[in-house]
Amino acid sequence: MIRLRKGRVLNVIEKREGIEEVLVESEGTLQKAINYIPLSGEVSIGDEVILNTTAVFLNLGSGGYHFIIHNLRNSHLDIEEKGHIMKLRYTPFQIKCFSVEEKEDIRKIIENKPSLEGMPVVIIPLHSALAPVCAAIKCNQRNSKIAFIMTDGGALPIFFSKTVFLLKKLNLLDLTVTVGHAFGGDLEAVNLYTGLLAAKVSGCNVAIVGTGPGIVGTGTKYGNTGIILGEAVNAVNILKGKAIFIPRITIYEKRARHFLVSHHTLTALSEIALTKAIVVLSEEIDSVIKDLVMRKFLEYKLTDKHDIVFRKGRRAIDFLIECNFPLYSMGKNYEKEPYYFLTAASGGAFAAEIIK
Structure with a gap:
């Protein structure tokens, strides 16, 4: 099962290739979250997002991070690269790569x-x-x-x-x-x-x-x-x-x-x-x-x-x-x-x- 909560982006703490570490407000508290750009696009301050909070809720070793599943602002994301091999197959996050x-x-x-x-x-x-x-x-x-x-x-x-x-x-x-x-x-x-x-x-x-x-x-x-x-x-x-x-x-x-x-x-x-x-x-x-x-x-x-x-x-x-x-x-x-x-x-x- 998966635990989902809404959140709002307050700050982008760090950005590297393919990933953003952000500060979000969720359930009345400040939390850290990871955003994978290839999966949900880039985030901006004020964006409303859907968070996977399962690992933090269970106190697992994710570094204390929630994970952004969806950015409500990014309703359309397009494929630009070649390739047709899928990873994370048959999940909502299946991602195309050029293998x-x-x-x-x-x-x-x-x-x-x-x-x-x-x-x-x-x-x-x-x-x-x-x-x-x-x-x-x-x-x-x-x-x-x-x-x-x-x-x-x-x-x-x-x-x-x-x-x-x-x-x-x-x-x-x-x-x-x-x-x-x-x-x-x-x-x-x-x-x-x-x-x-x-x-x-x-x-x-x-x-x-x-x-x-x-x-x-x-x-x-x-x-x-x-x-x-x-x-x-x-x-x-x-x-x-x-x-x-x-x-x-x-x-x-x-x-x-x-x-x-x-x-x-x-x-x-x-x-x-x-x-x-x-x-x-x-x-x-x-x-x-x-x-x-x-x-x-x-x-x-x-x-x-x-x-x-x-x-x-x-x-x-x-x-x-x-x-x-x-x-x-x-x-x-x-x-x-x-x-x-x-x-x-x-x-x-x-x-x-x-x-x-």
């Missing part, structure tokens, strides 16, 4: 030569790992061209990600591809396979695969969208790429299922990934913690199935800190969960080594 499978130049190449030709693909556990990976790659390979392939396991509009916006602004990310029902990337693809191939065809020499902000979890073994990370390993290997997997390492996590090595990582690598990945850990992790992590890997027989390597990631973290880049994951910053970010950066450092 890579429809673009003749890309289509011919991915049909005739469907191979990543050994391109490294870094698979990240959470959206917050994207920045350390990008920074590590660029710090070690300045001429690299990085693609972020965003799956539909979290936020669907890529515009919601301030991380992507900041990375592109700092020239740490070159191309975005939104796959499945995710939308708003530089390129759109029907699935992960064509998304990966499109990144390669577009001149990228390294890719990162992960969800947008807001991964879904239910506290059960298979009931989470982190499960698709194992499927991503299979996809990369099927397309003859190099699958590099970053485990979710957290030592200050209160939830037992995510403490030390997240159960998302363990399930994805032990059961869902049917092919080999290179799993990267940080050399900078405390030796006691490192031993505990390796024991967990041995318990799940990950060392029999995958290659485990160690690299350093601190250089990339220092660079991001110098840039005042916000490093947060699940409400914790770098100081409160350093090994998580160091592990992510170490994965990027390893990827940089094998870029062709």
Whole structure:
């Protein structure tokens, strides 16, 4: 079910490509709301809007935002771009995109030569790992061209990600591809396979695969969208790429299922990934913690199935800190969960080594 309320726009707080953060008055209180321009057009102060207030009402992790469903002023919005592939299919918000499978130049190449030709693909556990990976790659390979392939396991509009916006602004990310029902990337693809191939065809020499902000979890073994990370390993290997997997390492996590090595990582690598990945850990992790992590890997027989390597990631973290880049994951910053970010950066450092 959906909870709807009327609201009135009082101020436009921030505007980025495809998205506006606004202040609205609704139910006698001031609330923050997100407006996706491709879905409901631009807003102006004084506009009356219809709000989806479900997430805030349920106190979910949407950042405390309502979402604008409709702007009563924008009664007519027209389609201007090419393409006929629909995302968010058979919902009131189904949106047309010009997918890579429809673009003749890309289509011919991915049909005739469907191979990543050994391109490294870094698979990240959470959206917050994207920045350390990008920074590590660029710090070690300045001429690299990085693609972020965003799956539909979290936020669907890529515009919601301030991380992507900041990375592109700092020239740490070159191309975005939104796959499945995710939308708003530089390129759109029907699935992960064509998304990966499109990144390669577009001149990228390294890719990162992960969800947008807001991964879904239910506290059960298979009931989470982190499960698709194992499927991503299979996809990369099927397309003859190099699958590099970053485990979710957290030592200050209160939830037992995510403490030390997240159960998302363990399930994805032990059961869902049917092919080999290179799993990267940080050399900078405390030796006691490192031993505990390796024991967990041995318990799940990950060392029999995958290659485990160690690299350093601190250089990339220092660079991001110098840039005042916000490093947060699940409400914790770098100081409160350093090994998580160091592990992510170490994965990027390893990827940089094998870029062709």
